[in-house]
Amino acid sequence: MDASVPAIVINRLPLYLRALDLMVENDQRLTSSQELAEWLGISSAQIRKDLSHFGEFGKQGTGYEVPFLRDQLRSILNVDQLWDMAVVGAGALGHALVNYGGFAHRSFRVRAVFDVDPDKIGQSINGMAIESQTVMVERLQTMEIKIALLAVPVRAAQHVADLLVKGGVRAILSYAPITITVPNGIQLAYIDPVVALQSMTYYLTPVVT
């Protein structure tokens, strides 16, 4: 095991895990670096190299036992436990996140929702009451929530991120299309559909009018 595994490798592991989860569902017992590679559209050598950062998980001539490799990846990624999350911002996006059915089976669950709008506070989403942002820092600490989904408007994003860190949150997934600054050691990732779309339109022929 390396002292430090490149981030680009870490970013691929969840994709391997996702593929293995699917195989487990289909009761597939064995796989190979080649099969995974074809499915994911990368090279088999890369998969073997990536895994070799963490140990030896396969058998020559046979490949990998699917449930075993899945468990190993879960352990490496620290998703062999259930992580509690907070959602901040109870707009359309916040609602969709709270109702998203894809978290539970993949080691995450939303345990709290916060907003600043007095009309929204007290209403419930998916059986969970929307709480005021004024109590957020305290609630995050009490609940020991370490992960937050940031679904507030751009103008509020940096301020809310500061509050999250104050509350002890250590990983933020921001849906606000703006660069956020966090202290060292706090994990930060972005989801911005427009960024993804604009990379694709580069390759599209513009519409001629």
Add this chain to the structure above:
Amino acid sequence: MDASVPAIVINRLPLYLRALDLMVENDQRLTSSQELAEWLGISSAQIRKDLSHFGEFGKQGTGYEVPFLRDQLRSILNVDQLWDMAVVGAGALGHALVNYGGFAHRSFRVRAVFDVDPDKIGQSINGMAIESQTVMVERLQTMEIKIALLAVPVRAAQHVADLLVKGGVRAILSYAPITITVPNGIQLAYIDPVVALQSMTYYLTPVVT
């Protein structure tokens, strides 16, 4: 201008554009590769190198004129036009996408929503009637929609993607956490919050129980 610009460069351009959009909003007239670099957390040399693939946009000693560089990037990315999009899947996520206010100002708009659920068809979201997936291929062709947001369950994702391609869609942004196969030349990107979260939990200390 290169024959082929690396994809990794293309993927950064929308981030530059996003930063410039913010500067324009703040009436900032000039910027430099160094300022952009600090804001985005990358090196100034990388920004200059990336831009150099497409031309010379700055002035020595002065930097870049913000509105000019923004327009150039828009043109390069083909987002100096408004792209019509279809949303497939009118669940919580589909609703959030149709209602998302962040598209309009950044060159995209949702013009059609499709679902298979008879109870949903005919209902309207944001003033737009949900249409049946049975008419989707035809409608996509008629409306000349080239971009689709895929917000259907995993089990339907590949089939719906096939239909989208049949309908003439050339770029798909999929929210379904599964690998999709599309013909050569069709652009495909994924948004999976769990993949982003699982990369972050790698760096978090597991909760000790």
Add this chain to the structure above:
DNA sequence: TAGATTGTTAATCGATTAACAATC
């Protein structure tokens, strides 16, 4: 002019892959 910043080159750094001995 003096200071600042670009665009570009060449060096460095890091990631990917081809190839194969080991071995199941």
Add this chain to the structure above:
DNA sequence: TAGATTGTTAATCGATTAACAATC
């Protein structure tokens, strides 16, 4: 045993960055 596939090495490939002449 014969065939298959791993884990690993070394070579290749590509991306990043330091440095600086050009010049605004």
